[in-house]
Amino acid sequence: MKQVFKPADAAELYSVPYWSSGFFRVSDKGQIEVTPPGGIYANLQEIVDDLIASGESLPMILRFPQVLGGRVRQLSEAFRRAIEEYDYGGRYQGVFPVKVNQRRMVVETIADAGWDYATGLEAGSKAELALCLAQDLNPRALLCCNGFKDDGFIKLALWGRSLGKNVVITLEKFSELDRILKIARELKVKPAIGIRFKLHAKGSGQWEESGGDGAKFGLNSSEMLAVVERMRQENMLDSLVMLHCHIGSQITDIRRIKVGVREATQVYANLVREGVPLQYLNVGGGLAVDYDGSKTTFYTSANYTLQEYASDVVYTIGEVCKQTQVAAPTIVTESGRALTAHHAILVMPVIDVTGPTREQPLLLERREGQHAIVSELDELLESINKRNYREIYNDAVANKETVHNLFDLGYLSLYERARGESLYNQILQRVAKFVQDMDYIPDELEDLGKVLADKYICNFSLFQSLPDNWAIDTLFPIVPLSRLNEKPTREAILVDITCDSDGKVDKFIDLRDVKSTLTLHEWEGGPYYLGIFLMGAYQDVLGSAHNLFGKVNEAHIRVKTGGKYELELFVKGQKARRMIENMGYEEDMLLESMRDQAEAAVKKGRMSADLVAEFLEDYSEELLGYTYLEYED
Ligand SMILES: *Cc1c(COP(=O)(O)O)cnc(C)c1O
Numbered sequence: 001m002k003q004v005f006k007p008a009d010a011a012e013l014y015s016v017p018y019w020s021s022g023f024f025r026v027s028d029k030g031q032i033e034v035t036p037p038g039g040i041y042a043n044l045q046e047i048v049d050d051l052i053a054s055g056e057s058l059p060m061i062l063r064f065p066q067v068l069g070g071r072v073r074q075l076s077e078a079f080r081r082a083i084e085e086y087d088y089g090g091r092y093q094g095v096f097p098v099k100v101n102q103r104r105m106v107v108e109t110i111a112d113a114g115w116d117y118a119t120g121l122e123a124g125s126k127a128e129l130a131l132c133l134a135q136d137l138n139p140r141a142l143l144c145c146n147g148f149k150d151d152g153f154i155k156l157a158l159w160g161r162s163l164g165k166n167v168v169i170t171l172e173k174f175s176e177l178d179r180i181l182k183i184a185r186e187l188k189v190k191p192a193i194g195i196r197f198k199l200h201a202k203g204s205g206q207w208e209e210s211g212g213d214g215a216k217f218g219l220n221s222s223e224m225l226a227v228v229e230r231m232r233q234e235n236m237l238d239s240l241v242m243l244h245c246h247i248g249s250q251i252t253d254i255r256r257i258k259v260g261v262r263e264a265t266q267v268y269a270n271l272v273r274e275g276v277p278l279q280y281l282n283v284g285g286g287l288a289v290d291y292d293g294s295k296t297t298f299y300t301s302a303n304y305t306l307q308e309y310a311s312d313v314v315y316t317i318g319e320v321c322k323q324t325q326v327a328a329p330t331i332v333t334e335s336g337r338a339l340t341a342h343h344a345i346l347v348m349p350v351i352d353v354t355g356p357t358r359e360q361p362l363l364l365e366r367r368e369g370q371h372a373i374v375s376e377l378d379e380l381l382e383s384i385n386k387r388n389y390r391e392i393y394n395d396a397v398a399n400k401e402t403v404h405n406l407f408d409l410g411y412l413s414l415y416e417r418a419r420g421e422s423l424y425n426q427i428l429q430r431v432a433k434f435v436q437d438m439d440y441i442p443d444e445l446e447d448l449g450k451v452l453a454d455k456y457i458c459n460f461s462l463f464q465s466l467p468d469n470w471a472i473d474t475l476f477p478i479v480p481l482s483r484l485n486e487k488p489t490r491e492a493i494l495v496d497i498t499c500d501s502d503g504k505v506d507k508f509i510d511l512r513d514v515k516s517t518l519t520l521h522e523w524e525g526g527p528y529y530l531g532i533f534l535m536g537a538y539q540d541v542l543g544s545a546h547n548l549f550g551k552v553n554e555a556h557i558r559v560k561t562g563g564k565y566e567l568e569l570f571v572k573g574q575k576a577r578r579m580i581e582n583m584g585y586e587e588d589m590l591l592e593s594m595r596d597q598a599e600a601a602v603k604k605g606r607m608s609a610d611l612v613a614e615f616l617e618d619y620s621e622e623l624l625g626y627t628y629l630e631y632e633d
Contacts, residue, residue: 003487005485005486005487006485007026007027007028007029007030007484007485008026009487010026010030010484010485010488011025011026011484013488013519014477014478014479015292015293015477015510015511016032016477016479017293018290018292018293018294018295018511019291019292019293019509019533019534020293020342020477020533021290021306021342022035023035023036023064023067023070023342025041027041027043029485030482030483030484030485030486031043031044031046031481031482031484032044032045032479032481032482032484032531034062034064034067034345034557034559036064036066036067036070036559037070037073038066040066040561041559041563042557042559042560042563042564042565043563044345044347044481044531045481045482047062047555047557047565048060048062048347048481049527051555051567051570052527056553056555057553057626057628057630058348058349058459058553058628059346059347059348059349059458059460059465059552059553059628060346060347060552060553060554060555060573061344061345061346061347061535061552061553061554061555062344062554062555062557063105063106063343063344063536063555063556063557064343064344064556064558064559065343065556065558065568066558066559067342067343068106068109068110068113068339068340068342068343069109069110069112069113070113071338071339071340071342071343072094072096072109072110072113072114072117072119072339073117074306075094075287075306075310075333075335075339076092076094076114076117076119078307078309078310078311079094079310079313079314079331080092081307081310081311082307082310082311082313082314082315083314085311085314086311086314086315086318087318088314088317088318088328089318089321089327089328090317090327090328090329090330090331091330091331092117092310092314092330092331092332092333093117093118093119093120093140093141093142093280093330093331093332094114094117094119094120094332094333094334094335095119095120095121095122095142095144095282095332095333096110096114096120096121096122096336096339097121097122097124097146097285097334098121098122098123098124098128098131099122099124099125099128099336099541100336100337100339100340100537100538101336101340101536101537101538101540101541102128102540102541103540105556105569106340106343106536107121107131107132107135108135109343110339111135111136111137114138114141115137116138117138118137118138118140118141118142119137119138119141120141120142120143120144121135121137121141121142121143121144122143122144122145122146122334123143123144123145123147124145124146124147125147125153126150126153126156129143129145129153129156129157133156133159133160133163133165137165139164139165141166142166142167142168142280142332143157143160143165143166143167143168144167144168144170144194144242144244144282144332144334145157145167145168145169145170146170146172146196146217147172147217148172148173148176149169149172149176149179151179151183154169154176154179154180155183155187157169157191158183158184158187158189158191159187159189161189161190161191162187167192168192168193168194168241168242168280169191169192169193169194170193170194170195170196170242170244171193171194171195171196171227172196172217172218173217173218173219173223174219174223174226174227177193177227177230181234181236190239191239192239192241192242193231193239193240193241193242194240194241194242194243194244194280194282195219195227195240195243196217196218196219196244196246197218197219197221197224197244197245197264197267198215198217198218198219198220198245199215199218199245199247199260199264200263201256201263202248203247203248203249203251203256203260203286217246218245221267224267224271225274227240228240228271228276232275237275237277238277240271240277240278241277241279241280242278242280242281242332243264243267243268243271243278243280243281243282244282244284244332245260245282245283246283246284246285246286246334247284247286248286249285249286249288249336249337250286250288250289250299250300250302250337251286251287251288251302252288252296252297252298252301252302252303253297253303254302254303254304254308254312257283257286257304257309257312257313258312258316260283261313261316261317262316262320264281264283265281265316265317265320265321266320266324268281268326268329269320269321269324269326270324272326272327273324273326278329279329279330280329280330280331280332281317281329281330281331281332282332282333282334283313283331283332283333283334284333284334285333285334285335285336285337287306287309287333287335287337287338288301288302288337288338289302289337289338289341289342289534289537290302291341291474291475291476291509291534292475292477292509292510292511293477293509293511294509294510294511294512299473300474300475300509306338313331314331317329317331336537337537337538338537339537340536340537341534341535341536341537342533342534342536343536344535344536344540345531345532345533345535346460346465346466346532346535346552347481347529347530347532348458348459348460348465348529348530348532349458349459349528349529349530350456350457350458350520350523350528350529350530351457351458351459351497351629351631352456352457353454353455353456353457353490353492353523354454354455354457355452355454355455355492356425356428356429356451357425357428357432357452357454358454363419363422364415364418364419364422366378366419367415367419370416370419371406371411371412371416373399373402373403373406373412373420374403374412374416374419374420374423376395376399377396377399377400377403377420377423377424377427380395380396380399380423380427381423381426381427384427384430384431389430389431389434390442390444392427392431393428393431393445393448394444396427399420399424400420400421400424403417403420403421403424404417428448428451428452431445431448432448432452449491449516449517450493450516450517452491453491453492453493453506453516453517454491454492454493454520455493455494455495455504456492456493456494456495456520456523456530457494457495457496457497458494458495458530459497459628459629460496460497460549460552460628461496461497461498461546461547461549461628462496462502462504462505463500463503463543463544463545463546463547464543464544464545464549464550464551464552465532465535465539465543465552466505466532466535466539466543467538467539467542467543467544468538468539468542469505469507470502470503471542473507475507475508475509475514476509476532476533476535477509477533478494478505478508478509478518478530478531478532478533479531479533480520480521480528480529480531481529481530481531482528482529483521483528486521488519488520489519489521489522490519490520490521490522490523491517491518491519491520492517492518492519493505493506493516493517494506494518494530497549497628497629498546498549499547500547503546505518545579545582548576548579548580548583548627549579549627549628550573550574550575550576550578550579550627551573551574552573552628553570553571553573553626554570554573555567555569555570556568556570556571573626573627573628574627575623575624575625575627576622576623576624576626576627577623577624579627587623590619590623591616594615594616594619595612595616598612598615598616599612
């Protein structure tokens with residue numbers, strides 16, 4: 001009996017309720033909707049269809065400022081509630097580390113949504129500081145300067161104080177102090193300094209080494225006390241305003257956070273009792289995103305919610321302050337990933353499907369005198385049945401390898417090799433049918449799913465759009481934007497259009513494990529768009545130009561009431577010319593070379609003179625074109 005497949009089944013299959021933090025859902029019509037705070041919604045497929053109808057192309061990033069603003073408010077409100085609940089004596093002020101996403105739209109949206117909460121920014125380089133200084137922030141908002149600093153960086157930070165901004169320079173190493181004091185004297189500015197402390201506590205997951213004794217940044221206990229002494233001698237103790245620590249990104253286990261925060265608060269309390277008038281305790285980033293929705297300590301998950309994070313940080317700091325009888329500091333966090341991940345979605349079209357179980361265009365006819373190894377595969381295919389398919393599968397795998405070895409040694413013809421391969425594929429298809437009906441897959445067949453998987457070719461570059469999937473195996477939720485009221489029947493991996501065999505996605509989220517295939521609908525040749533979700537943190541700036549595939553098109557969408565939306569801004573992706581020029585070529589030089597070559601070809605009689613103009617036009621048009629595949633249907 002055929003079971004009906006409902007949108008709720010699709011939501012479950014793709015874990016939508018578990019990773020979406022309430023920002024996405026599957027509609028009754030089987031399409032994905034974005035649902036920013038305030039009871040509004042919009043249909044992603046409809047947005048993309050409208051943009052395509054108006055002449056824009058995929059791949060494309062959809063950005064939702066209301067989702068981003070929603071995250072900023074959620075975080076600050078979570079701390080407000082925790083402060084109320086535990087009767088905490090201090091305040092909370094978030095800071096956004098711009099390295100996570102320096103996009104103008106992102107920084108301005110955070111500054112705007114965070115105005116009432118005095119949300120600030122964190123810069124880790126001169127360039128980042130330059131852009132942060134130009135933002136319109138609440139005057140109370142912090143501007144933290146982290147990272148290694150040269151004189152130019154320090155100067156810029158101090159000028160910021162002259163402008164009346166709440167700039168704090170974080171000491172990452174002891175030797176920075178002398179230079180800060182010297183430049184501050186020259187500029188006649190009183191610096192505000194934070195000390196980054198190397199916690200003994202470590203994070204968990206992939207960034208474990210950001211904390212602990214071996215950390216790249218920060219001062220150890222004795223260096224920190226030396227800073228205090230130095231500042232006391234200078235009569236500038238009141239310039240030490242912040243204690244800062246950061247135990248890594250994507251901390252999956254809340255216990256690690258509590259341990260780190262407890263240690264940091266002890267250090268804070270000790271310094272205050274030494275007479276250092278600190279005001280801010282900055283507990284850094286690390287607030288994790290539950291990419292797979294499993295709510296576990298798995299590296300792409302987190303075993304806590306935003307509210308639990310805020311509550312545990314506030315409670316832990318409050319308790320230590322009570323015990324040590326120290327005034328409760330203003331709590332600062334530098335959450336980046338958790339603020340920005342949700343707001344951006346990469347939409348890419350499937351452009352082709354291949355794979356071992358797709359219909360074989362031809363099973364070559366059996367010829368007299370074919371090699372015995374090929375005949376064996378013929379026999380395996382003929383004799384396969386429900387009872388022996390496991391054995392046959394193993395034999396077929398071995399035979400296929402032998403076919404390739406014999407071919408390499410010159411014992412098989414190309415015809416025999418081709419026939420052997422297609423027999424092998426037929427056997428796989430039969431095995432797949434038997435396996436489909438099983439609840440339990442025996443170990444020896446576990447890899448079969450991967451072997452049999454379709455390859456859905458998608459118009460995107462993994463290196464440009466999803467670098468963390470390639471580099472550190474971050475798993476992003478991937479869901480078709482439509483047809484979610486229809487049972488998907490294919491198991492697939494995704495491959496991109498770069499000429500790099502690494503350009504593929506073959507690990508997918510799962511509530512219990514990692515899946516090696518993604519369940520997708522049969523592709524019928526028409527538009528079928530996949531959304532890659534939670535990609536708003538780090539991906540935009542870490543992306544690289546492999547094969548000169550450039551930045552993709554971007555649409556900034558404001559959702560209105562009644563399922564309506566408004567295109568706020570469309571940012572065109574990089575053109576081929578820009579990518580080529582980034583490599584040191586100049587457009588003029590390219591065009592001149594083309595003209596010279598065309599003229600030479602005309603002289604030699606290879607090209608007819610009246611086609612030169614058309615050729616040059618085609619060439620120039622490509623320079624101005626999108627770097628991704630463009631099909632006109
Ligand atoms: C990268 C970084 C952050 C951001 O961390 P998330 O895990 O993205 O919140 C915060 N603080 C410092 C010092 C960082 O280096």
